[in-house]
Amino acid sequence: MWSKKLLLGLTVWILMGTAVADEIALRPDHPDRYVVVKGDTLWDISARFLESPWRWPEVWSFNPQIENPHLIYPGDVVSLVYDEQGRPMLKVDRGQPTVRISPKVRATRVDTPISTIPLNAIAQFLGHPQVLSEREINSAAYLVASQEGRLIAGRGDTVFARGLVAGADTEYSVIRIGDPYRNQDAKPGDILGYEAIHVADAKIEAFGDPSTLIITNSSREVLVGDRLLPKRDYGFDQTFIPHPPENPVEGQIIDVMDGVSRIGQYQTVVINKGESDGIETGHVLAVFQSGAKVLDPRVKKTEIITLPDVRAGIVMVIRSFDLVSFAMVMESNKDMRVYDFVRNP
16 A cells, blocks of 8 residues: 555646646657556656656546556556547556455455566665764764674674663664765865665663674674664655655765766765755756866857756655755666756756
């Protein structure tokens, strides 16, 4: 079942679509209908019909007779139709349900609905804290030693930490502090936040100074100096509803996850705009590369002119923090780079 937030958001966008759908361009090679297959996403399907697939909530039409029409499954048929005013709409017709074998044969859904975007590409960025402030780092508990003085620890090992309060949380995430996030022309002390890398989970064995914990699972080697944060359920809303920011946005890509130098589709980038700037999950932004500087050949004196910025693709915010946000590259028609600009689409 999708969230109430999704249902409200879709309702708002469908109502908005009544006024703006006539502005939406269809792809010249769009099909009249498409049968959904396993592995599809709503974005992928919309990209078959629309020049700007992120605008799908504005033209999505549901059949009222379909039970729970907000879920779309493999086998469903998406058709391009037009309303009374001639505006394009995407209509969903249910495919044949799977027959479940039981003492009483009945038709029911046993598959899972498709997602808005490829969730497997971003799951690692949504399940744990990812950005910490200097204050949060300095106030966090930290590991001082591991069992028998080992330099590294892993699942099943005992570790010791300072800064834990008796009677508080008993399960913790082990976090390694990564590089700081900065603006392109930032001064040395101008830091937007620090990368927080989840390395393991740990459980209290005994409080004290130091406290004793056991590593319950780990994805990386646990080291002395790693921080401890209370373990929380950072479950995320899988129903990303793409929409443009309400206010003008002028930001930059300041980092790319996984240490690559060039950025392509379905990679995750960090932008220097966050919740304090009004950025929220689902916001769609266009990426622009700075226009090249060239000499005017008809001017006697040397005159350098700047060409217009070049649009390189589209990103969608998947998680926002105070001063920065994570965004997934949904479309890439040019190689994107750190310090490319992000603006309203």
